[in-house]
Amino acid sequence: MQVPLEISYHNFRKSQAAEEEIRAHVAGLEDIYDRITACHVRVDQRADNANHTIPPVVRIELQIPGHKNLVVAHEPDHLQRKFQTPDLTNAISEAFRIAERQLQDLKDERQSNGRVQTEGGEERFLGQVAEIYPLQDYGYLLNKDGALLYFHRNSILGGDFDYLVRGTEAYYVEEDGDTGPLAKKVWVKENSH
Numbered sequence: 001m002q003v004p005l006e007i008s009y010h011n012f013r014k015s016q017a018a019e020e021e022i023r024a025h026v027a028g029l030e031d032i033y034d035r036i037t038a039c040h041v042r043v044d045q046r047a048d049n050a051n052h053t054i055p056p057v058v059r060i061e062l063q064i065p066g067h068k069n070l071v072v073a074h075e076p077d078h079l080q081r082k083f084q085t086p087d088l089t090n091a092i093s094e095a096f097r098i099a100e101r102q103l104q105d106l107k108d109e110r111q112s113n114g115r116v117q118t119e120g121g122e123e124r125f126l127g128q129v130a131e132i133y134p135l136q137d138y139g140y141l142l143n144k145d146g147a148l149l150y151f152h153r154n155s156i157l158g159g160d161f162d163y164l165v166r167g168t169e170a171y172y173v174e175e176d177g178d179t180g181p182l183a184k185k186v187w188v189k190e191n192s193h
Helices: 016-032 076-082 088-112
Strands: 006-010 038-044 057-064 067-072 115-117 123-133 138-142 148-152 156-158 169-177 180-188
Touching: 016 038, 016 088, 038 088, 057 088, 067 088, 076 088, 123 148, 123 180, 148 169
Parallel strands: 006 038, 148 180, 156 180
Antiparallel strands: 038 057, 057 067, 115 123, 123 138, 123 169, 138 148, 169 180
16 A cells, blocks of 8 residues: 555554454455555444444555545444354444455456457557546546556547546557557446536
8 A cells, every 4th residue: 555554543442463363354455456555444332222232343445556545434234234242343244344355446447347359359458538628639648557658639439528527437459659658549427417
């Protein structure tokens, strides 16, 4: 990760054992998908009762290049339905189980849906507009690897360059140019605006 892991507590006493468990789970997330740039985990005791049987909420927020933040949080009643006596360990395990599944789904989607064969047999990938300079007729896509990829107005084969905004998803064919990789063909993904 580019940014150190952040663990915070709200209405809950900090626990060394919980921190160690969280760090181990975050390492597991990085094993699944090594492009995570930041992770924030918050342990929040939103409610309590006389028996202290309401478990805390564990909220996980992951920053991933080219994707909106992946956020996992569940309400205490989810744990109460799933576990006989839910506690912090159950809350941590369940939150990270859900995060692992969502991260694996994202990785699978990027590996399969992000790659499409064009009619000419070229591989095209799914990226998104990271920067756009309409007066200069060029922009940059965030490519499949999370890097910036130059494209020119004339590269747009599907869609309208003048309506591109940051975050617009587009398929592209990459090639090596004189100054590095570039998107030689770009198709704006339908319903991306």
